[in-house]
Amino acid sequence: MTRHRFRLRVHAALPSTSDLVAQLAAAGEPEGLAVLAHRQTAGRGTQGRAWESRAGNLHLSILLRPTDPLRHAPQWGLLAAVALADAVATTIPDPRAIALKWPNDLLLNGAKSAGILAEASADDHGGIAWLCLGIGVNLAHAPQVEGRSTACLADTGITPPTPEAFAETLLTALDARRTQRLTEGFAAIRAAWLERGPALDTHIALTSGIAGRFAGLAEDGSLLLSTGGRIHALASGEVA
Secondary structure (H helix, E strand, O other), X not given: OOOOOOEEEEEXXXXXXXXXXHHHHHOOOOOOEEEEEEEEOOOEOHHHOEOOOOEOEEEEEEEEXXXXXXXXXXXXXXXHXXXXXXXXXXXXXXXXXXEEEOOOEEEEOOEEEEEEXXXXXXXXXXXXXXXXXXXXXXXXXXXXXXXXXXXXXXXXXXXXXXXXXXXXXXXXXXXXXXXXXXXXXXXXXXXXXXXXXXXXXXXXXXOXXXXXXXXXXXXXXXXXXXXXXXXXXXXXXXXX
16 A cells, blocks of 8 residues: 555666656646666766666655755755655664765664755746656665765675665655655754764864764755864755
């Protein structure tokens, strides 16, 4: 029985699930569409990186149309990360192995196992016309990423779930967190992210060269870094 409000469409192969969702969104597709591909031939990660898309892993993109200003779009990436952590926690033997890396990665025992690419289009009034959450999870395989250690769910000793089964678990978790944001506000999502984020005062360096001590997340989800006796709020960037 379906436990969420999403419409899951499964494809054997696509160039990019997010590109398809963006095309359908621009054509007026209602929110709630989730597109899964067993393989992607032109998958995309953050900073324009190619995303290796092996069969057996999850390649999923989800269409939302929140009635939010465009500046709140990054909050939905953090919400997706929290929902992803929820889903992985129900799948692996020890949920303590999970950590979240700002703004868009999920780590297993310190190694990257999933990433989220949130892309938004603006309407004519400064709001979000549509939002696409592209989510890739290493279920059965851990593709190599230059300069980073990687892991997959199978590394925890389990038989990895099929992409379809994990997608259903993830969509249920995403629906629950979306409802929580609606009823309790983003503060509840921010608190849930911080539970799995780095410890306060952890040294953090961004690929841009900015570095400091982790001081939490701002009310809007920006990264707070303490450096030079001041707290700096960073709305975008990539943690090295």
